[in-house]
Amino acid sequence: MGTVQDYLFHLQTKGFKLSQEALGFIMFGQKYTGASDKIVKIAIEATLKHQRDFDGSYFIALLEGLKRDHIEDEKSAQAYVRRLES
Structure with missing residues (x-):
């Protein structure tokens, strides 16, 4: 699953459907932040x-x-998210 679109398709195949508004937020957020x-x-x-x-x-x-x-890397991003969880 390389791209965001691939990931969104994967979620859809698992039964999770995001609204058009959610998809808009995702695309806006990626462009706004320049995130990979x-x-x-x-x-x-x-x-x-x-x-x-x-x-x-x-x-x-x-x-x-x-x-x-x-x-900017996956490992650091996951650690950041874990810190938010605690």
Whole structure:
């Protein structure tokens, strides 16, 4: 699953359908922050896990935090998300 679109398709095949509004937030957030596909996928997963649904403001805030802290790799992004969980 390389791209955000691939990941979204994967979610759909698992029965999770995001609204057009959610898809818009995802595309906007990626362009706004300049985040890589890997980071955006992690942010989507964390948003769904912690909010039990897609929350656009949570997703954007998460991406902004990753950008603010200059996190650009998957391992660091996952550690950042774990810190938020605790």
